[in-house]
Amino acid sequence: MIPTNPLHSQRGASAVQVSLGMAVIAALFAFPQFVESPYVLHMMILFFLSTLMGQSWNIIGGYTGQYSVGHAAYFGTGAYSTMILLTTKEIAPWYGMWVGIAASVVLALIIGSICFRLRGPYFVLASIAVAEIVRGTALNLTDLTKGAEGILLTDMPAFKIGQTVITDFSSKVPYYYIALVLALMIIAVTWLVQNSKLGYYFQAIREDQDAAHSLGINLTFWKNSALVISAAFTSLAGSFYAIFVKFIDPSTVLPLDLSVQIVLISIIGGIGTIFGPVIGSLVLVPLSEALRSNAIAQGLINSGLVSEESGIGIFLKEHLAHAHVLIYGILVVVVILFMPDGVLGYFRKMTAKKKRGEA
Amino acid sequence: MxxxxxxxxxxxxxxxxxxxxxxxxxxxxxxxxxxxxxxxxxxxxxxxxxxxxxxxxxxxxxxxxxxxxxxxxxxxxLVQVPEGRKIFPEMTVLENLRMGSFIKSARPDRETNVERVFSMFPRLKEREKQLGGTMSGGEQQMLAIGRGLMANxxxxxxxxxxxxxxxxxxxxxxxxxxxxxxxxxxxxxxxxxxxxxxxxxxxxxxxxxxxxxxxxxxxxxxxxxxxxxxxxxx
Missing domain, CATH: 3.40.50.300 (P-loop containing nucleotide triphosphate hydrolases)
Incomplete structure (x- = not known):
C-alpha cells in the first residue's frame, strides 16, 4: 500500500461514514423539492453561509493557530467588490466575485506581511486594527462605496448559459443551491488541506512555531498561504451575502461583531476539526434566529410557564428580543467554560468516557 | 566547519x-x-x-x-534541536519525525532516516503511533533529537x-x-x-x-x- 501523502498516517473516513455523508448530501440537494417554505430555505441558506465563513476561518485560526479577529475585512471586500461592479458597471456577480477574491488575496498578503511579525495576542489585536481600518475606509470612500448609506441591489441579472435562462433568482431556491455548493466546497477544501502536507505544515506552526522554524519551515510563507486560502473563501462568502441580502453597508459587512461571529462558529463547534464549523453553525444560526424573532419568550408564554399578562411575561416579550446579543454572549461564555474543545470536542470526550466505562 | x-x-x-x-x-x-x-x-x-x-x-x-x-x-x-524539546504534542511520533524532513534535500531520504532513527531509539519505534505530548520527558527528548536527524x-x-x-x-x-x-x-x-x-x-x-x-x-x-x-x- 502506498500512502498518497508521505506525511499521512491513515486518518481517513470509514465506509460507513462516507456513505452516511453521501446520504446527507443527497438529502440536502433534494430538500427544496419537498420544502417550499421560503423561511425554512432562508434558514438553511444562512446555515450554509455560516459554515462557509466558519470553515474559511478554521483554516487560518483552527489549523494554523493564527487567531485572526479581522475576517470581516475579507467578507466586506468580497461583498463590496461584487456589489460595486454589479451596480455601477453591470458586471454579473459570478464574474465580480473573482475580483472580490483577487482583492481579498491582495489585502490578505498586505495584512499578513504586517501582522505575522507579531504573535499570539498581539497578532489578534493587529488583525482587529487592520479590519477596522478597512471599515473606516469603506465608510469614508463615499464615491466608491456610498459610505454609511450602503449599496442597494435592485436588478439582479438572470443567470444564462447561451440564450437559455438557468435562473432569474426570483425565489430562494437558486440561492439555496449556490450556498449548499459553496459550503460543500469549503468542507472539501478543508479536508484536502487537513490531509495534505500543507495541513501538517499548518499544524506544526500551530503547535510550536519555534520548533517548526527550526525544522526549516518558512513561517511567514506558510502563514500567508493559510491566510490567503482563508481570505479567498471568506471573500466568496461576502460576495454571496451581498447578492442574497441585496443590501450592504459598512455596519453589516465590515463590523467587528462580524469578525467575532466568524471566530465563534469554529470555537463553539470545535476548532481545527472539519465538522466543528458545521456543528457551530448548527448551534448558532437557529439560536440567533430564535433570539431575534423572540421565539424563546413566545415559547415560554405558549407553554404556559409564564403568563402573558404577568409582569415577567410582559418584560420578556418587551425586552428579550432586544437582549439577544446579551444572551448570545452568555451562551458563548458557558460553552467556552464548560466545553473548551467546542461542542464536537465535548461529545467526543463524552463518548470516549463512555467507551472506557464499558471496557 | x-x-x-x-x-x-x-x-x-x-x-x-x-x-x-x-x-x-x-x-x-x-x-x-x-x-x-x-x-x-x-x-x-x-x-x-x-x-x-x-x-x-x-x-x-x-x-x-x-x-x-x-x-x-x-x-x-545546520540543524538545531531546540531547548525544552518543543516536539509537536498533537502529532504522533511518526508524524513528528516526518515533519523533520520538511526541507527538500531531506525528503528523498525520509523513509531511510525514519528507520535510522528507530534503530537508534527503539523506544520511539514502540511508540510510533502515540501522540508526542503524551510521552515522558526523556522520550520527548529522544523524539526531538530524532526529528533533528531527519533533516540530514x-x-x-x-x-x-x-x-x-x-x-x-x-x-x-x-x-x-x-x-x-x-x-x-x-x-x-x-x-x-x-x-x-x-x-x-x-x-x-x-x-x-x-x-x-x-x-x-x-x-x-x-x-x-x-x-x-x-x-x-x-
Whole structure:
C-alpha cells in the first residue's frame, strides 16, 4: 500500500461514514423539492453561509493557530467588490466575485506581511486594527462605496448559459443551491488541506512555531498561504451575502461583531476539526434566529410557564428580543467554560468516557 | 566547519554576548558550558538565526550566515534541536519525525532516516503511533533529537538535551550523542551538565557572563582548577 501523502498516517473516513455523508448530501440537494417554505430555505441558506465563513476561518485560526479577529475585512471586500461592479458597471456577480477574491488575496498578503511579525495576542489585536481600518475606509470612500448609506441591489441579472435562462433568482431556491455548493466546497477544501502536507505544515506552526522554524519551515510563507486560502473563501462568502441580502453597508459587512461571529462558529463547534464549523453553525444560526424573532419568550408564554399578562411575561416579550446579543454572549461564555474543545470536542470526550466505562 | 568571529549580541540595550570566538571542526563534538544566563543558548540562537547578531561574523562551511533566515540555514545542513524539546504534542511520533524532513534535500531520504532513527531509539519505534505530548520527558527528548536527524544535518546543534531528565535518561542521551557523532554528524552541544558533556567533548568552551573565559580539550578543562571549583564543586 502506498500512502498518497508521505506525511499521512491513515486518518481517513470509514465506509460507513462516507456513505452516511453521501446520504446527507443527497438529502440536502433534494430538500427544496419537498420544502417550499421560503423561511425554512432562508434558514438553511444562512446555515450554509455560516459554515462557509466558519470553515474559511478554521483554516487560518483552527489549523494554523493564527487567531485572526479581522475576517470581516475579507467578507466586506468580497461583498463590496461584487456589489460595486454589479451596480455601477453591470458586471454579473459570478464574474465580480473573482475580483472580490483577487482583492481579498491582495489585502490578505498586505495584512499578513504586517501582522505575522507579531504573535499570539498581539497578532489578534493587529488583525482587529487592520479590519477596522478597512471599515473606516469603506465608510469614508463615499464615491466608491456610498459610505454609511450602503449599496442597494435592485436588478439582479438572470443567470444564462447561451440564450437559455438557468435562473432569474426570483425565489430562494437558486440561492439555496449556490450556498449548499459553496459550503460543500469549503468542507472539501478543508479536508484536502487537513490531509495534505500543507495541513501538517499548518499544524506544526500551530503547535510550536519555534520548533517548526527550526525544522526549516518558512513561517511567514506558510502563514500567508493559510491566510490567503482563508481570505479567498471568506471573500466568496461576502460576495454571496451581498447578492442574497441585496443590501450592504459598512455596519453589516465590515463590523467587528462580524469578525467575532466568524471566530465563534469554529470555537463553539470545535476548532481545527472539519465538522466543528458545521456543528457551530448548527448551534448558532437557529439560536440567533430564535433570539431575534423572540421565539424563546413566545415559547415560554405558549407553554404556559409564564403568563402573558404577568409582569415577567410582559418584560420578556418587551425586552428579550432586544437582549439577544446579551444572551448570545452568555451562551458563548458557558460553552467556552464548560466545553473548551467546542461542542464536537465535548461529545467526543463524552463518548470516549463512555467507551472506557464499558471496557 | 563553523567559525564564529567576534560575535556581539544585545537584547535591546542589554548586551549579552561579548566578542565570542568559537570554532567547530568537522567530525568533532564541541561543547559550550556555563551557568544560567551565561549566554550559551543565545549563542546557539545566533547560529540558527533565531536571533540576529549585533556585530561579528558566523560562517558555516565558508558561507557567511548573516542575512539568512532560520529555515535557510536548515537547508545548509545546520540543524538545531531546540531547548525544552518543543516536539509537536498533537502529532504522533511518526508524524513528528516526518515533519523533520520538511526541507527538500531531506525528503528523498525520509523513509531511510525514519528507520535510522528507530534503530537508534527503539523506544520511539514502540511508540510510533502515540501522540508526542503524551510521552515522558526523556522520550520527548529522544523524539526531538530524532526529528533533528531527519533533516540530514551536517552539524547538529543541541540545546540542553539533558535538561530535566532522570539520571538514567541523561546517560542514555549522552551515549546517543556520541553514537550520532560516530555516524559522521558534527555536534555542537550546549549543556549545564558540565561533567558529562566535558567527558564526551573533543573540545570545549566555558562561557561566563557572555564571554569565553576558557577553552581547550574536554579532558584539559575537566582537570582545570577553575572549572572544578566553579562547576564541579570540587
Amino acid at each position: 563553523l567559525t564564529i568571529d567576534k560575535l556581539n549580541f544585545s537584547y535591546g540595550d542589554m548586551q549579552v554576548l561579548w566578542n565570542i570566538d568559537l570554532q567547530v571542526n568537522e567530525g568533532e563534538i564541541v561543547t559550550v558550558v556555563g551557568a544560567n544566563g551565561a549566554g550559551k543558548s543565545t549563542t546557539l540562537k545566533n547560529i540558527s538565526r533565531l536571533v540576529k547578531q549585533t556585530s561579528g561574523s558566523i560562517t558555516f562551511q565558508g558561507e557567511e550566515l548573516k542575512g539568512l533566515e532560520s529555515h535557510q540555514v536548515v537547508e545548509r545542513g 544535518p551536517k552539524l547538529l546543534l543541541l540545546d540542553e538535551p539533558s535538561l530535566g531528565l532522570s539520571p538514567l535518561f541523561v546517560k542514555i542521551i549522552f551515549e546517543i550523542i556520541q553514537e550520532i557523532n560516530k555516524q559522521g554528524v558534527t555536534i555542537l552541544l550546549v549543556e549545564q551538565n558540565v561533567f558529562q558533556s566535558l567527558k564526551i567533548a573533543n573540545r570545549a568552551y566555558v562561557l561566563e557572563t557572555g564571554r569565553v573565559v576558557l577553552s581547550g580539550s574536554g579532558s584539559e578543562l575537566l582537570s582545570n582548577d577553575h572549572v572544578k571549583k566553579a562547576f564541579l564543586g570540587m
